[in-house]
Amino acid sequence: KAGVTQTPRYLIKTRGQQVTLSCSPISGHRSVSWYQQTPGQGLQFLFEYFSETQRNKGNFPGRFSGRQFSNSRSEMNVSTLELGDSALYLCASSLVLAGGHGELFFGEGSRLTVL
Amino acid sequence: GQQVMQIPQYQHVQEGEDFTTYCNSSTTLSNIQWYKQRPGGHPVFLIQLVKSGEVKKQKRLTFQFGEAKKNSSLHITATQTTDVGTYFCAGLINAGNNRKLIWGLGTSLAVNP
Numbered sequence: 630k631a632g633v634t635q636t637p638r639y640l641i642k643t644r645g646q647q648v649t650l651s652c653s654p655i656s657g658h659r660s661v662s663w664y665q666q667t668p669g670q671g672l673q674f675l676f677e678y679f680s681e682t683q684r685n686k687g688n689f690p691g692r693f694s695g696r697q698f699s700n701s702r703s704e705m706n707v708s709t710l711e712l713g714d715s716a717l718y719l720c721a722s723s724l725v726l727a728g729g730h731g732e733l734f735f736g737e738g739s740r741l742t743v744l
Numbered sequence: 745g746q747q748v749m750q751i752p753q754y755q756h757v758q759e760g761e762d763f764t765t766y767c768n769s770s771t772t773l774s775n776i777q778w779y780k781q782r783p784g785g786h787p788v789f790l791i792q793l794v795k796s797g798e799v800k801k802q803k804r805l806t807f808q809f810g811e812a813k814k815n816s817s818l819h820i821t822a823t824q825t826t827d828v829g830t831y832f833c834a835g836l837i838n839a840g841n842n843r844k845l846i847w848g849l850g851t852s853l854a855v856n857p
Binding site: 672684721737738 | 777832834838843844845847849
C-alpha cells in the first residue's frame with residue numbers, strides 16, 4: 630500500500646511569508662504527527678492529530694499550527710517565517726496514537742529553506 | 745523536564761567493529777522504540793520494547809530495555825557499511841494525563857570500510 634506522502638518536497642520562502650505543508654497518511658491510519666528536524670537537533674515534536682483532534686503539542690510558538698481533515702490528511706502552517714524555520718519537516722502516521730503498540734511511518738519530508 | 749538522553753552523539757568505527765548507543769530517561773517509560781535514519785532519508789522503525797528487562801535481536805542488532813524501564817540500548821555486532829545512519833530512540837511516557845513520546849537526539853554512526 631502507498632506510504633506517507635508529503636508535499637511539497639522542497640520549497641523556498643522568504644522571511645515574513647507563510648507556508649502550508651501537506652501530509653497524506655497511510656490508508657487507515659488515524660494519527661498524524663509532525664516533526665521539525667535540523668542538524669544536531671534531532672526530531673523536535675510539533676504536534677499530533679488523531680481523528681481530527683490535536684492530542685499533543687510540542688514547545689513551538691503559535692506561528693506553527695496544524696489541522697487534520699476527516700480523511701486523516703493533515704496540514705501544518707507556519708506563519709511569519711523566520712530564518713531559523715529552515716528545516717526538514719517530517720510527517721509520521723500510525724494506526725494508533727504515536728508511541729502506542731505500533732510503529733510510526735514517516736514520509737520523505739518537506740525541506741523548507743527560508744531566505 | 746522529561747527528556748531522553750542518547751549517547752554518544754557520534755560514533756566512528758571500522759567495519760567489523762561493534763557499536764552501541766544508549767538511551768537514558770529521567771522518567772519511567774511505558775515502552776521504547778528505535779528508528780534508523782539513513783543519510784538523506786527518513787526515520788524507519790526498527791523495533792519496540794515493552795517489557796522490563798526485554799531483549800530482542802534482529803540479525804546483528806540487539807536491543808535491550810532496562811529493568812527499571814528507564815534506559816535502553818542498541819548494540820550492533822560487526823558493523824557493516826550498510827549500518828551507516830542515525831539511530832534514534834523514542835520513549836513513551838504515559839502516566840495519567842501525561843502522554844508524550846520523547847525522542848533522543850540520535851547517534852550518528854559512520855563506518856569506515
